[in-house]
Amino acid sequence: MEETRRGTGLIKPAIVAVLICEGAGLIGSFFTRAGLNGWFQTLNKPSFNPPGWVFGPVWTVLYALMGIAAAMIWQHRDTDPEARPALRLFGVQLGLNVLWSAAFFGARSPFAALINIVALWIAVVATTLRFSRISGRAAGLMLPYLAWTTFATVLNAAIWRLNR
Template identity: 50%
Template structure:
């Protein structure tokens, strides 16, 4: 039961990041985002919500599995801190791109986000 609650807590924190991002995303999709030129391989709009919901759940599960290795271990704390940073950047991207309509600003955020994701992968694999 304790393990299930731990997993649930981590998943909910990650899903909360998605929910916060969606407050900025949803209002911009029908107007601003719909008017942007997009490549032919851009998925249809209905795909994003279920895919991101699953991704955030898997991110939460991954973070919990790292946490379970020992929250007092310095490498675990470091991995989770980097993970938290990438989660914040993930949310920030939605705010900058969809909320502020700043495409170049969002590009800068996503470059930082990719770096944090790669660092998270590296630290989570250790």
């Protein structure tokens, strides 16, 4: 019964959390758009660099999954003492996510972005582990984001190496 009540009460927090995550993506996209034309085109990129059209749909889905995961943890905020610290950590990683776009595209610095994305990767791992202690499902929803962040870290490192 408790799980059913929690599930039905998840819709509103999930919508809010997804909108917050998608909003972070929107903020990051302002930096991305500014640096995408011109500067980014001049960079040497590795053979595994995905085509540009892939990033929008991937990030849209990832932000939605992240928002649902955060809402699932939010449901435990009054009953699990680990929920609030986990949500604060989620906020930290979301902020680092936006800062990556500002560092890479806004500041046009693959090196600064690399430092940022390593911190982001650590924060995503820590968030996923914290979430796993509260909800296995929420942690599972973070795994695609962790996988993409791992790939993005390797891609960022390769771009930095090819252009230093």
